[in-house]
Structure formats: C-alpha cells, structure tokens
Amino acid sequence: MTAYLIKGVSVVGGDPTDLLVRDGVVAESGPGLSAPGATVLDADGLVALPGLVDLHTHLREPGREDAETVETGSRAAALGGYTAVCAMANTSPVADTAGVVEQVWRLGREAGLVDVQPIGAVTVGLAGERLAELGAMADSAARVRIFSDDGHCVADPKLMRRALEYVKAFDGIIAQHAEEPRLTEGAQMHEGEVSTRLGLTGWPAVAEEAIIARDVLLAEHVGSRLHVCHVSTAGSVEVLRQAKARGIRVTAEVTPHHLLLTDERAETYDPVYKVNPPLRTATDIAALRAALVEGVIDIVATDHAPHAVEDKECEWAYARPGMLGLETALSIALDVLGPEWDLIAERMSRAPARIAGLDTHGRNPAPGVPANLTLVDPSARRVIEPADLASRSRNTPYARMTLPGRIVATFLRGEPTVLDGKAVK
Ligand SMILES: NC(=O)N[C@@H](CC(=O)O)C(=O)O
Numbered sequence: 001m002t003a004y005l006i007k008g009v010s011v012v013g014g015d016p017t018d019l020l021v022r023d024g025v026v027a028e029s030g031p032g033l034s035a036p037g038a039t040v041l042d043a044d045g046l047v048a049l050p051g052l053v054d055l056h057t058h059l060r061e062p063g064r065e066d067a068e069t070v071e072t073g074s075r076a077a078a079l080g081g082y083t084a085v086c087a088m089a090n091t092s093p094v095a096d097t098a099g100v101v102e103q104v105w106r107l108g109r110e111a112g113l114v115d116v117q118p119i120g121a122v123t124v125g126l127a128g129e130r131l132a133e134l135g136a137m138a139d140s141a142a143r144v145r146i147f148s149d150d151g152h153c154v155a156d157p158k159l160m161r162r163a164l165e166y167v168k169a170f171d172g173i174i175a176q177h178a179e180e181p182r183l184t185e186g187a188q189m190h191e192g193e194v195s196t197r198l199g200l201t202g203w204p205a206v207a208e209e210a211i212i213a214r215d216v217l218l219a220e221h222v223g224s225r226l227h228v229c230h231v232s233t234a235g236s237v238e239v240l241r242q243a244k245a246r247g248i249r250v251t252a253e254v255t256p257h258h259l260l261l262t263d264e265r266a267e268t269y270d271p272v273y274k275v276n277p278p279l280r281t282a283t284d285i286a287a288l289r290a291a292l293v294e295g296v297i298d299i300v301a302t303d304h305a306p307h308a309v310e311d312k313e314c315e316w317a318y319a320r321p322g323m324l325g326l327e328t329a330l331s332i333a334l335d336v337l338g339p340e341w342d343l344i345a346e347r348m349s350r351a352p353a354r355i356a357g358l359d360t361h362g363r364n365p366a367p368g369v370p371a372n373l374t375l376v377d378p379s380a381r382r383v384i385e386p387a388d389l390a391s392r393s394r395n396t397p398y399a400r401m402t403l404p405g406r407i408v409a410t411f412l413r414g415e416p417t418v419l420d421g422k423a424v425k
Helices: 070-079 098-111 134-139 157-168 193-198 205-222 234-245 256-260 263-268 282-294 329-337 341-356
Strands: 004-011 016-022 025-030 039-042 047-050 052-057 082-087 115-118 173-176 225-228 250-254 373-383 402-412 415-419
Touching (some): 047 341, 157 225, 173 205, 205 225, 234 250, 256 329
Parallel strands (some): 082 115
Antiparallel strands (some): 004 016, 047 373, 373 402
16 A cells, blocks of 8 residues: 655644655654655645545436446545545435445445445435335445435425434434425425516425424424535524524534525526525525534535436426536635635534544544545636536536635545546546
8 A cells, every 4th residue: 555645734724744644544744754665745735634524415326327426426526525425315216225225335335436325215215105214224234324305305294203213223313305395386496586587486495494493393302313404594594593502403514506606596597506405595695604604504515416418408497406516515615714724624524524423534634543635725726617527417507617726635545536636546
C-alpha cells in the first residue's frame, strides 16, 4: 500500500502542517514530516476536511442504470469530496428487502470509490400501506439503520408511528419526505406569487410543515429518532427549533439547491429547476441558511437525483423532479457559508456520519484516524460544464455557473479515489 505525505495542508482551516497517510490511517501529523518512500503531495494552500458524508443520494441502481449506477454515482461522490453516501430506497425494485439492500451494498463495495450505505424503504414498494421488512434489512450484511420512503411521504400517521416504534429497538431512524400528499395534488412548483403569475399549481409550504409538526410529536410520543429530509421552508425551521428545544430526537437536512436557488427559476420553464420539495423564496433561503449555521438544521445533504435526458428535457409538467448534487455540493456550501471550515466539516461530514452511525467517517484528520479525507483548493474557481460531470445524468442546475472551490484529492481508507482533481479509477 502506497504511503502519501501531504505537505503544507491546512487541516480544517488550521495552520499549515503535514499529514502522513499510511496503512489506511493518518499515521502522523505535524510540520516538517519526512517519510522515505512515500509519495509526496504538495498541498500548499489546500484545506483537508474529513471525507464528506451524504445522507441522501439517489444512485438509481437497480432499475434506472441509464440515469446512474452505483459506480457512476460513487465516482461523482468521490469527485465531490465524499467518502460515504447513503443510497435512497426508491430504486426498481424498491430497496424494501434484505436482498435488494445487500445488492446495493455489494455493488458499492465492488466500485470501491466511496462507502455506500443503503437506506431501506419504510413501506413495501413505497406504497405507504404496510411496513417493509425493517428488521431483516437491519440484520442483513448491509446493516441498514436508516429507513425512508423518500420520493413519497409516509402519510399514514399510524404507519409512521409503527415504523418509529419498530426501529427504536435497534436505535434506527425514520427519514421522512415531509409532504402531505392531499395538499400537493398536481403541484408543479412552490405555491406563491410566482406560481400565481405562471399559472402553475402550487406546492404550499404548509404541506411540508404540517407533516414535520405531526412527526416530531409522534417521535416524542414514541421516544424514537426522526430525521427530516430536504427541509425547504422558514416555517419548517420554526417547527424544528421548537421540537429541539423540547428535547425531541429529531435531526434535519437541507440541500445545497434550497440554500441557493429561488422559485423564480421556474420562470425559465426549464425543468432542470423542477425538484421536490420545490425551490422556495428568498425569505426561506435566509431562514435555512441561518438555521444551518445555528444548528437547528444539522446537515447539508445533496438529494443527488440523476434523471435521464428524456425524463428531464421535456415539458415542465411531464419532467421528473430532482437535480444532481454530489459534484457541486461543497462549492455551493463554500459560496453560501464562506470559508467556515469547521462549520462545513461539521455539517457535511461529522454530523451526517454521527447520524448514520458511520464510525470510520466524519473524523478530522489526526493520528490514528482512518484516512477518509478530502483536499480542497478554496482559491480555485470553476465553470460547471454538465458534459464534464462523472454522473451518468446531466441535470445540474448550475450549468455554466462559476463556483468557488475545487476538490483536488479524496482518500478512502488511505487510498486515493481522486488525485489532481481526477478520478483514479
Ligand atoms: N427530490 C426529487 O425531486 N426527486 C427525488 C425523489 C423525490 O423526492 O421526489 C428522486 O428520486 O428523483
């Protein structure tokens, strides 16, 4: 196994130092290290972060390998600075059995570019009618701890209660896609001034907030762990703030796109901006950013949602919701938060690793820590070219935008998955 001596790197924003990566761990750190035989990487001006961890990735395999595979999504993740991703269950077949979650887990190991931790479905076929085999998925080789019907809300309160009760036995989590379906029938975008002007059916903020309010109370009642996917409204932030103040065991994520883009993008009628939950208003964005800094929202998660060309390049009403995220997330975080490295490390690596129970991830590079880390050039600026992305899909909302920051290298257990900004395999 090659050793790597990373020279002059700022670890999570600290003073420049050297890191020796050997045998899968950070073996030594400190200024002026030497290591005969090690490959030297000049990291002058670069920042080392713990490898990013994405709690919300759609890898599309099995079923829609034309949009993404475990391998192409893993490569996109590594290029984005990630060392672990949690793969959502809305595949075809749905990841609602031990067999399917083990298949996804095994494909992740074979690709070997990031650790792929499957999420299991809450209900059979995501149909919202009866619980999937949560225990069998938890006991499987994939050791599933997070369950989600993402793409669909677990709308039935009794089923949601049962799911929360069931996973409590093994300290599992229900990750809810908070959308009261009766309030979003036919919805095409955020309900507000822009939807009225465009004449598109709206997805009101209350459809999200009502489910979060219900679910935090259910989680409190049952004493179980709830995670709220892709929080998108200022009102949701207030519900979460109150829930946390009451000591309810709830965590929440926000996506990069909900931190940056508003519903005015729909004026272009370009379906690349169609997403669930929809892009909201500048007021919502301000509240989400503040909540992320404050910790009311725990993490940034990408909701990387690749879609094939025919599912995206069509009329707005027929386009699938969702946008790419893995290869641009860190740049958006830098743009939105500035070079707040400890905050970025916490919200994009340490906290998601803790929530998901991924013990070998989410630790600042230091002697003895598994070498899951990424090196960022904060001074670089890059123009996003969809054709250059490693994802099999092209539905990035940031096409031709100039964004700050570039991932120079990513290490998974001491082995580079990305070097010089390029995937190693
Ligand atoms: N976030 C999205 O807009 N899309 C998700 C599922 C979903 O939440 O609708 C997808 O799987 O494509």
